[in-house]
Amino acid sequence: MNDPVEKPLLEDLRAEMAALAGEFGEMASARWELARLEIAADLRSVRRLAIRWLVAAAAAVAVLPLLAVALAGALAGCGGIGMAGWLLLVAAGMSLLAIVIAWFAWRRFRRNFVGLRETFEELGEDLVWLNEKRECRETPE
Numbered sequence: 001m002n003d004p005v006e007k008p009l010l011e012d013l014r015a016e017m018a019a020l021a022g023e024f025g026e027m028a029s030a031r032w033e034l035a036r037l038e039i040a041a042d043l044r045s046v047r048r049l050a051i052r053w054l055v056a057a058a059a060a061v062a063v064l065p066l067l068a069v070a071l072a073g074a075l076a077g078c079g080g081i082g083m084a085g086w087l088l089l090v091a092a093g094m095s096l097l098a099i100v101i102a103w104f105a106w107r108r109f110r111r112n113f114v115g116l117r118e119t120f121e122e123l124g125e126d127l128v129w130l131n132e133k134r135e136c137r138e139t140p141e
Contacts, residue, residue: 016137020133027126030122031119031122031123031126034118034119034122035116035119038114038115038116038117038118038119039116041114042113042114042115042116045109045112045113046109048109049105049106049108049109052105053102053105056098056101056102056105057098060094060098064091064094067090067094068087068090068091068094069087071086071090072084072086072087072090
């Protein structure tokens with residue numbers, strides 16, 4: 001009369017699915033937080049680059065004409081080159097300097113830019129983990 005209480009047939013499967021759903025929820029939450037942090041860091045990096053480029057451009061716009069005229073006036077007649085020639089040489093040198101500053105800012109930006117790299121790596125590892133979990137469930141014990 002004392003029959004042993006039998007467990008429902010799918011109870012283990014339900015428990016496993018609930019645990020998997022919980023782990024997946026935690027994983028998704030962690031991945032979202034990582035993506036949010038990486039995007040915030042990248043936005044700060046883009047903002048710093050834009051500010052530096054704007055400062056460099058403003059400095060060039062404000063100072064370049066004054067320096068070019070002053071330097072060309074001081075050098076006029078040296079080496080047989082008139083003021084217009086010196087203005088052209090000074091302008092070329094200042095343009096080259098602006099290009100070099102912008103290029104170094106761009107290199108620094110590219111070196112520090114993450115672009116969700118870590119998020120995609122983590123998602124790839126998660127896919128490997130999910131495939132291993134699926135394979136473990138499919139193999140008979």
